Amino acid sequence: MATAVALFWYALGLVPSAMRDLYTRMFYALQDTRTPVKVGAVCVTIHIVLNLILIRYMAHGGLALATSIATALNMVVLGWLLWQRTGGWALGNELRVLAKSVVAALVMGLVVYRVDNLLYAFWGQYGGWGELVEVAGAIGVGVVVYGFLIWLLRVEELSMLVALVREKTGRFFR
Numbered sequence: 001m002a003t004a005v006a007l008f009w010y011a012l013g014l015v016p017s018a019m020r021d022l023y024t025r026m027f028y029a030l031q032d033t034r035t036p037v038k039v040g041a042v043c044v045t046i047h048i049v050l051n052l053i054l055i056r057y058m059a060h061g062g063l064a065l066a067t068s069i070a071t072a073l074n075m076v077v078l079g080w081l082l083w084q085r086t087g088g089w090a091l092g093n094e095l096r097v098l099a100k101s102v103v104a105a106l107v108m109g110l111v112v113y114r115v116d117n118l119l120y121a122f123w124g125q126y127g128g129w130g131e132l133v134e135v136a137g138a139i140g141v142g143v144v145v146y147g148f149l150i151w152l153l154r155v156e157e158l159s160m161l162v163a164l165v166r167e168k169t170g171r172f173f174r
Contacts, residue, residue: 005061013068016075023078035081043074097155104149112142 024036047070054062083089116138123130123137150158 006064009061009064009068013071016072020071020075023082026082039074039077043070046070100153100155104146107149108142108146111145112138115141
């Protein structure tokens with residue numbers, strides 16, 4: 001139960017963590033390594049203060065929440081600074097991709113949930129290798145379903161990924 005509490009609060013920081021890393025790389029591409037470091041230093045200080053405050057009220061969950069809040073703050077500040085520096089970006093396209101990805105993820109989640117239940121009925125109850133078959137099968141189905149759905153929804157990034165894979169592995173598969 002304690003792990004579930006921590007995971008819940010840490011999960012709130014997953015997207016901000018990924019976006020923060022992306023924004024940091026964008027600053028590096030702009031030959032600016034100082035801005036992410038300065039923002040990071042401020043957010044580390046805020047993180048420490050939040051740890052000291054939230055641990056009193058939420059125990060280890062407070063530590064996880066403090067991490068998520070500090071990470072989200074870092075993401076917001078870096079994103080705003082990038083927005084200012086680059087003159088903004090085309091949000092319409094990003095929102096369309098996000099909507100398609102969310103639809104694909106929701107459908108995939110429902111399919112994986114059902115497949116996992118079916119596999120558990122046949123394999124998972126045996127433990128050990130049976131559980132491995134259950135989890136691997138559900139993950140495999142999830143990857144296939146998500147890939148098919150983003151192809152069906154014509155998410156442009158998929159064709160970019162396929163082109164990159166072909167470029168990197170082309171010498172092996174020609």
